[in-house]
Amino acid sequence: DxxxxxxxxxxxxxxxxxxxxxxxxxxxxxxLFWYRQTMMRGLELLIYFNxxxxxxxxxxxxxxFSAKMPNASFSTLKIQPSEPRDSAVYFxxxxxxxxxxxxxQHFGDGTRLSIL
Amino acid sequence: xxxxKQSPQSLIVQKGGIxxxxxxxxxxxxxxxxxxxxxxxxxxxxxxxxxxxxxxxxEGRFTISFNKSAKQFSLHIMDSQPGDSATYFCAASKTxxxxxxxxxxxxxxxxxxx
Numbered sequence: 001d002x003x004x005x006x007x008x009x010x011x012x013x014x015x016x017x018x019x020x021x022x023x024x025x026x027x028x029x030x031x032l033f034w035y036r037q038t039m040m041r042g043l044e045l046l047i048y049f050n051x052x053x054x055x056x057x058x059x060x061x062x063x064x065f066s067a068k069m070p071n072a073s074f075s076t077l078k079i080q081p082s083e084p085r086d087s088a089v090y091f092x093x094x095x096x097x098x099x100x101x102x103x104x105q106h107f108g109d110g111t112r113l114s115i116l
Numbered sequence: 117x118x119x120x121k122q123s124p125q126s127l128i129v130q131k132g133g134i135x136x137x138x139x140x141x142x143x144x145x146x147x148x149x150x151x152x153x154x155x156x157x158x159x160x161x162x163x164x165x166x167x168x169x170x171x172x173x174x175e176g177r178f179t180i181s182f183n184k185s186a187k188q189f190s191l192h193i194m195d196s197q198p199g200d201s202a203t204y205f206c207a208a209s210k211t212x213x214x215x216x217x218x219x220x221x222x223x224x225x226x227x228x229x230x
Contacts, residue, residue, distance in 0.1 A: 042220060042223055104150065107159030
């Protein structure tokens with residue numbers, strides 16, 4: 001049973017470049033979450049989708065960040081232009097959503113992003 | 117605004133000992149409290165969760181104790197093992213909306229010495 005799949009696992013790029021992170025949620029899950037993890041701020045929710053629709057993007061730090069979910073099996077998080085302070089581990093998680101659902105969020109193994 | 121405060125930041129326990137991690141929350145609307153375990157290079161994984169209608173939940177060596185009036189909950193790991201060495205996150209969420217949004221604590225790095 002495949003879990004949440006993220007790519008790439010590691011990304012090193014120079015400041016100003018566009019970065020695209022990818023996520024394939026668990027088949028059948030209808031909620032998808034993007035998180036950022038840093039030592040200073042811990043795990044922060046950036047945005048989440050339900051049935052491919054962005055529900056809450058209040059955690060997206062700036063307009064440089066954007067996320068899409070064109071279909072139930074794929075999502076992207078894009079940073080353009082990237083800055084050194086964007087360096088972090090980015091996680092994607094998915095779950096079976098629904099009002100009051102207690103279904104757990106399943107996390108991928110993350111993308112470690114380093115902006116030089 | 118940090119809505120879930122977790123302590124300690126790090127914890128060192130001898131093999132066979134009890135590990136205790138504490139969390140406190142502010143939002144009384146929270147009604148679901150999971151704990152996640154994260155190993156290096158991996159994403160967090162759900163360990164155990166509790167709802168506020170019970171004061172304790174036990175799964176194997178892991179127990180959540182919940183104090184609704186104090187707005188506190190804790191994770192107890194009995195007979196701690198070196199394989200338990202990981203970072204533990206408490207979290208909280210509330211019913212409503214189309215999916216549960218989790219608010220995470222800052223994490224506790226647990227080291228269990230052999």
